[in-house]
Amino acid sequence: MIKKVRIGVGIRIFLGSLFLASAKGYAEDGYRLWLRYEPLPKEAAEKYLRKVTSVVVPGQSGTLEAVKKELRDGVSGLFGIDIPLTDTVKGDGAVLVGTPKTSPQIAQLELPLAALGKEGYCIRSVRLQGCAATVVAANTDLGALYGAFHLLRLLQTGVSLEALQIDEKPRLHVRMLNHWYYLGGGIDWDNDGYALWDWKRLPEKVDARLRDYARANASIGINGTVLNNVNADAEILTAGYLRKVAAIADAFRPYGVKVHLSARFSAPIDIGGLKTADPLDPQVAKWWRTKADEIYALIPDFGGFLVKANSEGQPGPRTYHRSHAEGANMLAAALAPHHGIVVWRAFVYDYKPEYDRAAAAYDEFRPLDGAFSSNVLVQVKNGPVDFQPREPFHPLFGAMPKTQLIPELQILQEYMGRSTHLVYLAPMWREFLLADTDGQGTTVANVCEASAISGIAGVSNVSSVRSWTGHPFSQANWYAFGRLAWNPETTSEDIAREWIRMTLTRESAAVDTIARIMLESREAAVDYMMPLGLHHIVGNHYDPAPWRVGDSRPDWWATYYHKADEKGIGFDRTKTGSNALACYHSKVRDRFADITTCPENLLLWFHHVPWDQRLISGRTLWEEMALHYQRGVDWVRNTRRQWSTLQGVVDSERYALVAKKLAMQEDHAKFWKNACLLYFQVYSKRPLPDGVEKPDLTLPEYIGKIKVPGTTVDPRCQ
Ligand code: BDP
Numbered sequence: 087m088i089k090k091v092r093i094g095v096g097i098r099i100f101l102g103s104l105f106l107a108s109a110k111g112y113a114e115d116g117y118r119l120w121l122r123y124e125p126l127p128k129e130a131a132e133k134y135l136r137k138v139t140s141v142v143v144p145g146q147s148g149t150l151e152a153v154k155k156e157l158r159d160g161v162s163g164l165f166g167i168d169i170p171l172t173d174t175v176k177g178d179g180a181v182l183v184g185t186p187k188t189s190p191q192i193a194q195l196e197l198p199l200a201a202l203g204k205e206g207y208c209i210r211s212v213r214l215q216g217c218a219a220t221v222v223a224a225n226t227d228l229g230a231l232y233g234a235f236h237l238l239r240l241l242q243t244g245v246s247l248e249a250l251q252i253d254e255k256p257r258l259h260v261r262m263l264n265h266w267y268y269l270g271g272g273i274d275w276d277n278d279g280y281a282l283w284d285w286k287r288l289p290e291k292v293d294a295r296l297r298d299y300a301r302a303n304a305s306i307g308i309n310g311t312v313l314n315n316v317n318a319d320a321e322i323l324t325a326g327y328l329r330k331v332a333a334i335a336d337a338f339r340p341y342g343v344k345v346h347l348s349a350r351f352s353a354p355i356d357i358g359g360l361k362t363a364d365p366l367d368p369q370v371a372k373w374w375r376t377k378a379d380e381i382y383a384l385i386p387d388f389g390g391f392l393v394k395a396n397s398e399g400q401p402g403p404r405t406y407h408r409s410h411a412e413g414a415n416m417l418a419a420a421l422a423p424h425h426g427i428v429v430w431r432a433f434v435y436d437y438k439p440e441y442d443r444a445a446a447a448y449d450e451f452r453p454l455d456g457a458f459s460s461n462v463l464v465q466v467k468n469g470p471v472d473f474q475p476r477e478p479f480h481p482l483f484g485a486m487p488k489t490q491l492i493p494e495l496q497i498l499q500e501y502m503g504r505s506t507h508l509v510y511l512a513p514m515w516r517e518f519l520l521a522d523t524d525g526q527g528t529t530v531a532n533v534c535e536a537s538a539i540s541g542i543a544g545v546s547n548v549s550s551v552r553s554w555t556g557h558p559f560s561q562a563n564w565y566a567f568g569r570l571a572w573n574p575e576t577t578s579e580d581i582a583r584e585w586i587r588m589t590l591t592r593e594s595a596a597v598d599t600i601a602r603i604m605l606e607s608r609e610a611a612v613d614y615m616m617p618l619g620l621h622h623i624v625g626n627h628y629d630p631a632p633w634r635v636g637d638s639r640p641d642w643w644a645t646y647y648h649k650a651d652e653k654g655i656g657f658d659r660t661k662t663g664s665n666a667l668a669c670y671h672s673k674v675r676d677r678f679a680d681i682t683t684c685p686e687n688l689l690l691w692f693h694h695v696p697w698d699q700r701l702i703s704g705r706t707l708w709e710e711m712a713l714h715y716q717r718g719v720d721w722v723r724n725t726r727r728q729w730s731t732l733q734g735v736v737d738s739e740r741y742a743l744v745a746k747k748l749a750m751q752e753d754h755a756k757f758w759k760n761a762c763l764l765y766f767q768v769y770s771k772r773p774l775p776d777g778v779e780k781p782d783l784t785l786p787e788y789i790g791k792i793k794v795p796g797t798t799v800d801p802r803c804q
Pocket of ligand 1: 274316317394397398433472473500
């Protein structure tokens with residue numbers, strides 16, 4: 087890290103060039119994320135310096151102290167001088183931040199704050215006592231903090247501070263991360279690090295890093311976090327752990343990040359000594375009420391519970407022949423007096439013969455529309471199966487108008503190369519959030535926003551590694567999640583460019599190159615992993631294993647999803663097949679059901695298609711599939727070349743790390759392509775088309791490289 091040069095308050099010495107010289111090519115470990123506050127180029131800094139001569143933050147609270155520190159660190163870093171922090175506006179160039187309560191001057195400005203709620207803010211260029219000033223005003227201290235981060239973003243990305251007229255408020259209420267952290271420190275699908283909070287050393291030792299985690303979240307508007315894995319351990323609800331949770335909540339509070347916990351439905355048995363967890367048993371309801379009271383006594387602003395029930399072996403109300411609504415409502419009643427919420431997951435898919443996993447949650451939850459209490463949110467994954475590189479939107483988003491649905495997105499790239507692959511996820515999330523749920527333009531985002539309590543959740547990719555996310559570009563997914571949670575209509579490109587300027591470089595040609603790489607990356611990953619609507623043909627959720635069979639649950643087999651045979655490939659979800667398409671609104675259904683109107687990128691999700699079927703390009707399905715795989719590999723190869731042009735533009739440490747990871751990504755993309763094409767060729771019996779590179783190994787050799795415990799290999803391909 088660059089050492090901050092502190093100079094006396096009010097002394098205007100411009101040190102920008104000094105910072106700049108040391109910034110070029112210096113090692114950067116990624117810890118500072120997008121809040122690096124690197125010195126601006128001289129000209130830009132000079133322009134801003136006239137606009138920002140002092141920071142004025144009257145009043146005191148934990149959150150206002152955070153505002154003061156952030157603005158001071160931010161502007162000092164960006165301008166290379168110490169900007170004074172004062173209580174009153176004097177002379178031109180004050181940045182005044184606060185609320186009508188903390189600042190009489192803000193109260194007098196008559197800003198349109200009434201419409202901006204508890205978290206909104208406005209930023210204005212104004213005159214105060216005859217002096218030019220910039221005002222960041224909000225109804226609450228938290229709104230002021232969000233506004234301060236917005237102002238810093240303008241400075242970091244080179245936006246002019248002339249004539250500012252910004253009104254902002256989040257489109258969704260609950261914007262939270264879900265951490266898949268186990269109490270032992272391990273994380274599902276993250277091999278880089280451990281849980282960020284060190285349960286063993288808490289509550290005595292609260293790592294200073296937790297503050298930076300909360301800061302980063304606040305900077306993008308994230309206001310909640312679930313501390314433990316959805317596969318929950320009831321231990322988290324014991325008195326000892328709750329004290330640890332309270333210490334974390336104290337660290338996050340100034341930044342407006344509420345803590346939530348995953349609750350294990352059988353906790354009354356596991357840690358409460360009861361014989362049942364039946365939600366209709368009065369003793370059980372009482373146990374949860376008492377537990378909620380205990381939690382709120384320690385953490386008055388506790389967010390609430392997240393529950394994975396009757397899914398993948400987790401306990402739940404179905405164990406007692408009660409519905410998901412009965413289970414959720416019982417917990418909701420315990421939290422309601424404290425204004426807490428229950429987030430109840432809809433990720434359920436009990437295996438039944440002849441069923442289609444893509445319709446399982448719909449079958450179970452759709453009949454419960456309107457049955458959930460007013461402080462229950464039902465959290466639904468973006469697609470009907472499980473965080474695949476491309477899925478259609480989950481049909482529940484068009485089917486439960488009387489239920490508060492919130493999307494669950496996955497920032498952690500469980501199925502998309504983890505922290506090895508460069509895959510920018512904003513385009514995928516936008517595709518989902520803007521999907522038309524009823525054929526009349528009601529998007530998923532519209533559906534979610536209509537709830538009295540609205541929200542969105544993202545499964546976090548953050549761990550204890552110094553860089554937070556392992557791959558430097560995975561930080562962009564954390565960033566993009568927050569920005570889209572704030573406003574789903576922000577474009578992927580705007581988010582990417584903002585992030586690049588704050589995090590990697592401000593050189594415009596380099597910004598263009600990197601933005602292009604990011605924007606193309608998701609489609610490339612789909613191409614080399616699961617093109618044309620293929621899904622779940624994975625081994626360990628990282629490597630390909632389209633030959634995978636033999637698991638205890640047939641709906642984990644790869645063949646269950648691709649259904650390749652001599653005739654063709656794909657899952658027929660129309661009336662002639664599983665009819666899972668019936669879950670969608672009629673207009674959406676009709677479009678997907680007709681092979682001529684079904685988007686080609688979802689073709690094999692909805693249809694079993696003959697190998698020789700002609701696609702839009704005029705090529706056959708087999709040729710097209712093979713060329714998609716090749717295109718994905720070519721993209722990574724080409725991206726490596728493009729990245730090499732950035733040597734010396736991006737700092738050396740992150741440059742080298744990305745270069746190394748791209749090399750691994752190319753090898754892995756080739757592996758995916760070769761393994762999948764050789765396997766599917768067993769059925770298609772057609773040659774690889776021109777332009778598709780020959781695999782290096784044989785199919786048995788590829789198969790031999792992937793070991794998935796408890797599975798065997800499709801006997802037809804051996
Ligand atoms: C699957 C993950 C598993 C999660 C589960 C879930 O493999 O670790 O527990 O989803 O979301 O994708 O509950």
